[in-house]
Amino acid sequence: MSAKILFHNDYIIGGNENSRLTPNFRLKEFLQPDGSVNIHRELVAGLQILRDQFGCPVRIMQPKVSGQKPGLGLSITATDLEGLYKQAGILLRQGYFSLCRPGANSIYLEMPHPDQLPPIAAKTAFNCGVQVTAAYETSGDPYLQVTGNFDGAGLSFGPIQCNLGSGTLQELFRHMRGENEQLLQHCFGSLDDYLTFWKILDGSRKQATAWADQLSTGSRKQGFSEPWKSYLQNVGQEPLFRQVMLRYAYDKYGKLLMAALAFLSGVSQVKITNLRCLAALYDMGVQQGSLKKAYAAIRQRVAREHPTDEFALTRITVEERAKKASRQWRADCLSRRLSILERRQVSVTLEGKQARRSNPKTYLLRDSKVKGLDRYLVG
Secondary structure, three states, rough: OOEEEEEOOOEEEEEEOOEEOOOOHHHHOOOOOEEEEOHHHHHHHHHHHHHHHHOOOOEOOEEEEEOOOEEEEEEEEEEOOOHHEEEEEHHHHHOOEEEEEEOOEEEEEEEOOOOOOOOEHHHHHHHHHHHHHHHHHHHOHHHHHHOOOOOOOOEEEEEOOOOOOHHHHHHHHHHHHHHHHHHHHHHHOHHHHHHHHHHHHHOOHHHHHHHHHHHHOOOOOOOOOOHHHHHHHHHHHHHHHHHHHHHHHHHHHHHHHHHHHHHHHHHOOOOEHHHHHHHHHHHHHHHOOOHHHHHHHHHHHHHOOOOOOOHHHHHHHHHHHOOOOHHHHHHHHHHHHHHHOOOOEEEEEOOOOOEEEOOOOOOOOOOEEEEEEHHHHHO
16 A cells, blocks of 8 residues: 555555555545545455456445444445355455445445454465565566566566576476476467477576577566567466466475474464465565575574564564575565565665565455464465
8 A cells, every 4th residue: 555545553544535545446435525534454455355356346335334433344336236245245254344235236345343353264365475476576467477587587477487597487387287288388389489498498597597588678678579478478378377376386485484484483482373474474485585594693683682473573584584685685675575564665775775665466465364374385
C-alpha cells in the first residue's frame, strides 16, 4: 500500500483519495458520505483476493458499520451476483471473511475480528509467498516472464525467475521434461531449436550464460530475442508447467525456508509462525539462497538483543543476511524483506546504495499464523 495512506492500528483512516490500496481498489471507493474513511486493511485485502479469483469487476457499495467496530464490513455488487456470492463463499470457508450474506442487489461481507484472524493453511500461505516474491521478480503474468542478462544470470524465466547462471532453469526444465517431453517439445517451433536449447541446458553454466548474453536485448539487456522468448512463453502457458513450477518451488525454496527456521529455533526460543515473517524468509531464500553466510552474525545479535517476538527475530535475520549480499544489492535485498514485513515501501540505504522496493501483491500477506507448514513442506 502507498505511503500516502494513513493508518491507525491497521485501519485505513485517511490519505490521498486516489491512492491505490490494492491493484483494483482506490481509497476513494471506501469513503463515507462525510468524506471520512475507516476500513481495516485486512478487509480490503480480502476484497482484492475475491476480485482476483472472481475475475470480473466488483463495485463497492457504502462501507457499513459491522458487529463491534466500524470498518470490518461492507456491501459489494457485480454483474454476476450469483458467481460473486459463490466465490465469496470459498473465501468465507478459508477464513478471509466471517460473514457472507446475500441481498437483493448486493452481498454483505464481514471480516473476522482483527484480534481473532484464523490461521492460514500451509498450502495457501506458501502460494502467497510465491506470488509476493514473483511480483518482485516479474510484472504481468509471472509464468510468462522472460528476462535477459541484465543481472549476469543469463536467461531468467517464470515466477521465481529460474536462471541459467544458478542452474535453476536447467533443473526446472529437466523436471518438465520428465513429466511430458512431447508437450514440452511441442512448445518449440522447430525440433532443431528444441535440441539446441537442450544442448545449452546440458552444457556448462558459463557457456549457457554467454549464449544468453548474446541473445539479450535492450540497453540494459532485460529483453530476450525471438524465437526463444515465444518458445518459453508457450511453455509458461501450459497448465502442467505451472504445476511443475510450483512443485519445484516447494522442493527447492521450501527446503531453504525450513533450514532457516531450524537454525533460528536453535538460537532463539521465539517461534516464527506469522505469514509475513515466513514470506520474508522465503523471499530471502529465493533471492539470496542459504542463510549460512550470516549464521555467526545472527547468533551474535540474538545473544545481544534477545528478541522477544517473531518480527524482531525475522528482522535480525534478514538484515544480517542482506549484509552478506554483493555490495550493490545489499540495500535492494533488505528493502524487499522489510517491505514484506511491514507491508509497505521501505527505503533502505546500505553501502552508499539506496533502494525502495514496492510490491503490488503485499495485500496477500495477512497478519495471521500459518498452520502445518512444517508438515506441508517436509511431506
